[in-house]
Amino acid sequence: MTRIIDSLAEIAQGYDVLFCDLWGCVHNGKVAYPAAIAALQDFRRGGGKVALTTNAPRPRRAVAAQIAALDVPEDAWDDIVTSGDAAQDAMFSGRVGRRVWHVGPEKDLSFFTDTPDPRAAAITRVAPAEAEGVVVTGLFDDMTETPADYHAALSEVAARGLPLLCANPDIVVDFGEQRLYCAGALAQLYEQLGGEALYFGKPHAPIYDLARRRLGVSGGRELAIGDGIGTDIAGAVAQGIDSIFVTGGLAAEHMGGNVERPEDALLADWLKAEGLAPTYAIGRLR
Template identity: 45%
Template structure:
């Protein structure tokens, strides 16, 4: 088991990187409030000539999520570009228009479909494929509430397009199920699933294209650092792209990587990573300068 290096602060490695591909939920906010130290770290990286590209598994286009960041107090100078799973997923949906698509998710995610000319199906019986952003009511529902309906779709061999590969996120002090949990259930039934967000390639292609635009030159991938708290999304995504990664071990994993003295225990962090056959060069409990 290879241990990640315990990183006391981002400033310790700032000279080694031109670009940060930084996760959002679980790193700079928890859905209820932003974390000032994390935001300051990104702001200071930008101020020293770096380029911060936020890379989120939000199922909505980035242009629609910026207002949420503003409302949570995430400073605009803490990032320079923003790409989401929604941005990458729109390309997949456009290939399959007009559908019809059986759409599962809350009304707030409807901006994902704007301008795509998709026909909405009433259910799996008259759908050509499924599009999932999450639970319709993620405060009360779990994937099991969708088992019967998804079973019907799997029986018809309908492809499921998942706009949010995250399985869970932390909202305040609660854990909320996301679209990836529905995709997992569907796959367990033998259903076909397509995803474009982390850890899959399309979202990284978008993020690196944004980095190249900001730099005004080709990206040196050895000088890109991915930051995130999701092992099977952020860390595996970085591994698949052969990019360095800083694992924020306190996000959705709570205190699992915290030692008895309250600081990061690299061995416990490594256990979280190796359980998913993942590796991170660095680990920290939270992001700070």
């Protein structure tokens, strides 16, 4: 049964390594959460290691710059591991061919360029008709578009049997008060159209394996924190990692009137419907 806690400090001594989601836990895309930052700093002061594990499709350096601009200090984490990092390696290995149609905004171009890997030179972004595969980092304009806007174009490439690499398995994210679609929503549509989608972020194993290598750990007492039931929590369960579900993020509307603490009965019913049982739940990370 999921235990509701009031702070990370209640259980922190039982863990050595923390895999913490960013969006919805540490910030909302516009502002950082001071209480969450303090909780991570305290965990590290107690001897724990923190990997910020995010399904952002951009490489580590771009995400580090983003959170620095939101005033997330470097002493709150040991490393940043992104879905983009894990997916980049797959793309450079030729998993979706060398000529790819890129679906995503200009801000995600670092996925192709921000790397010292010499294999990057072999990848060329082309029009859909010339592509051997598809790379989705997001919607071209996530502020106005939905997956329905991509139905026709994705239908055409799915009919040709092109593989699709999804650099961000998240379906939606909250940008302030606005809910936006992510690359995972397009990959989901692609599979519904009969296409093959490849995933490398949460809940899939590669991003956790990469985080462990980056932190220099193997095994140990691990804890994952996130507000995505189908990504953060499902990934933790699949990896055999204890987890904290942040109910005040994507699922806040289902948890009662106090975003700082979920109502026991509402949480239990919602988790039962989702078919997942995180180890702990908390309103906001603190």
